[in-house]
Amino acid sequence: MARRKPIEAPEAVQKLLDQYEGNHVRAIEDLIAHVEHLEREITFASLAMSYGFSRGWKPDVGAR
Structure with a gap:
């Protein structure tokens, strides 16, 4: 299994957990909802964007 890169902004993680009063599950659920x-939004925007506008680039929404 590949080693995971350590989080470079632990203060951002702590701030997020503080918003959810330490409830890790709720924080992750909310992050997933935001994603x-x-x-x-990206899918909708890509439908309205011409191929030439982005110089041929199209977002790959399924890539995670």
Whole structure:
């Protein structure tokens, strides 16, 4: 198994956990909801964007 890169911003993680009063599960659920929302926004934006506008680049929403 590949080694994971250590988190470079532990204060950001702590701030997030503080917002959820230490509830790790709720924090992760909310992060997942935000990711899903942003994926929908990217999908919608890519439908409105022409191929030439982005110089041929198209977002790969499924890549994680």
